[in-house]
Structures are given as structure tokens and as C-alpha cells.
Amino acid sequence: DAGITQSPRHKVTETGTPVTLRCHQTENHRYMYWYRQDPGHGLRLIHYSYGVKDTDKGEVSDGYSVSRSKTEDFLLTLESATSSQTSVYFCAISDSYNEQFFGPGTRLTVL
Amino acid sequence: QKEVEQDPGPLSVPEGAIVSLNCTYSNSAFQYFMWYRQYSRKGPELLMYTYSSGNKEDGRFTAQVDKSSKYISLFIRDSQPSDSATYLCAMSRTGNQFYFGTGTSLTVIP
Numbered sequence: 001d002a003g004i005t006q007s008p009r010h011k012v013t014e015t016g017t018p019v020t021l022r023c024h025q026t027e028n029h030r031y032m033y034w035y036r037q038d039p040g041h042g043l044r045l046i047h048y049s050y051g052v053k054d055t056d057k058g059e060v061s062d063g064y065s066v067s068r069s070k071t072e073d074f075l076l077t078l079e080s081a082t083s084s085q086t087s088v089y090f091c092a093i094s095d096s097y098n099e100q101f102f103g104p105g106t107r108l109t110v111l
Numbered sequence: 112q113k114e115v116e117q118d119p120g121p122l123s124v125p126e127g128a129i130v131s132l133n134c135t136y137s138n139s140a141f142q143y144f145m146w147y148r149q150y151s152r153k154g155p156e157l158l159m160y161t162y163s164s165g166n167k168e169d170g171r172f173t174a175q176v177d178k179s180s181k182y183i184s185l186f187i188r189d190s191q192p193s194d195s196a197t198y199l200c201a202m203s204r205t206g207n208q209f210y211f212g213t214g215t216s217l218t219v220i221p
Contacts, residue, residue: 031207042117042199043155043211050207058208090154100145100209102154 003027004103006091012109019078021106023091025071032074033058033092033100034066036085043090049074081110114138117200117212126221130187134200134212137181141202141210144176146185149197149214158198159185190219 003026013019023032033048035058045058047066055066063085065077078085091103117134124130132146142163147155159174161167161183167174173186183202187194197214 033207035211040213042115042213043201045208045210048207059210094207096206099157099160101157102147104154105152 004091004093004101006089006103006106008106009104010107012111013081014111015082016080019081019108019110021076021089021091021108023074023076023103025074025093027093027095027101028071029093029095029101030071031094031100032068033094034064034074034076035090035092036060036087037090037105038087046076046089081108083110086110114210115200115202115212118215119213121216121218123218123220124190126190126192126219128190128219130190130194130217130219132185132187132198132200132215132217134183134202135181136183136202136210138202138204138210139178139181140204141181142178143203143206143209144174144183145201145209146172146174147199147201148194149199151196155199192219192221195219 005024007022034046035043044060049055049068067075089106092100094100144161146159149155164178171188175184195218199214200212201209203209
């Protein structure tokens, strides 16, 4: 998976609790992305980062925040999880405007 | 209307067949086009990348982009059981914000 790890790989939580997902890369790539994948919707971009402390919103950013304090780490936070945020979350990295390499994914269930 | 439309299938073909997978899109500004393969419970892996129009070939895989029709295709020749997966198309105007299709599920029968 191109030097990308995601943690945790699986998580079950309750509505209203905060959740943080971590993406860690060893490739020193500039760009990092968070996607969610849902049946019938495919992959949708939540947030992306184009450098340390530089982030921007994607297609479905409401209810999510991100932080990138180091090149290798990109955190996705659900401040107050809702059942609609039950999904599979993928992190991706790239070093240019083309190839994106994806991590193994995190399965999040919000009860 | 979705930015990218992709027939979800499922598509089932015999081993050795030629497979054609397609996506249509609505945004004429898209200029970066990709195809990904995703095995069950795994992350997507990049198969083909094309910038602007034209064809690109890599082994058994050929990607075609027809910007005038807003239509992209992926052809798989001599399909193998190991090609059984979900295939995702993705496209972008800027090269960083990509819009993905919902994926086409392919099964290659030995």
C-alpha cells in the first residue's frame, strides 16, 4: 500500500462521541487526502492537504475536520459522530497532480 | 446529476474475454482521468492514468478518453480470474480533487 498505514483499521463508536482517524505515510509525499466510500456513492473526497498546516475542503466536508502538523501524518476528526458517518474511510497520498495511492482503509461504525 | 456516472454491473465474463468498462461525465473541464482496481476489503490501486484525450496502453489494459462525448473506457484483453474486482473511474479538473464513479463489479469465470 505504497507506505501508507491507517489506524485504527476498525472502530465501533456511539453517536455523539468524538473520533479521530490517523493516516501515516513513509513516502514523504506532499499531498494527502481523506475519502469516504459508501454503496451507491463511490469514493467521495472529504478533505485534502497540500502541505503541513495547509488543508482544504472536499465534496463532503461537513461534520469533519482535519489537521496536518507533520508531513507524514494526516488526522481526520469527527467532532460528534453521527450514524450517517458510518462508512469506510480511505487515506490517499500523491506527490504530483496525478497518481494517488490509497491506504488499506478504516471501517467505522457509529451506533 | 452526479459528476461521474458508472454502470455498477455486475459484469460476468468467461476467462479470455475482452472486457469493456465505461464512465460518462458531465463536467467538460475534466482533464485528468484514472482507472482504479479495488479488491474486496482493500484500498483502490491505480491501473491507468491519462491526461486529456487519447488512448493509453499498458499490457492487457487500454484506457481511452473521448472528451467530445465526455466518455472514458477501460479495455481488458485476455481477462483472467485475477482481474475479478471492482473497477473505479476517477476524473478531475485540477489534478487534486477527483470525482469517482461508483464502480463496476467484474467477475471473470475460469
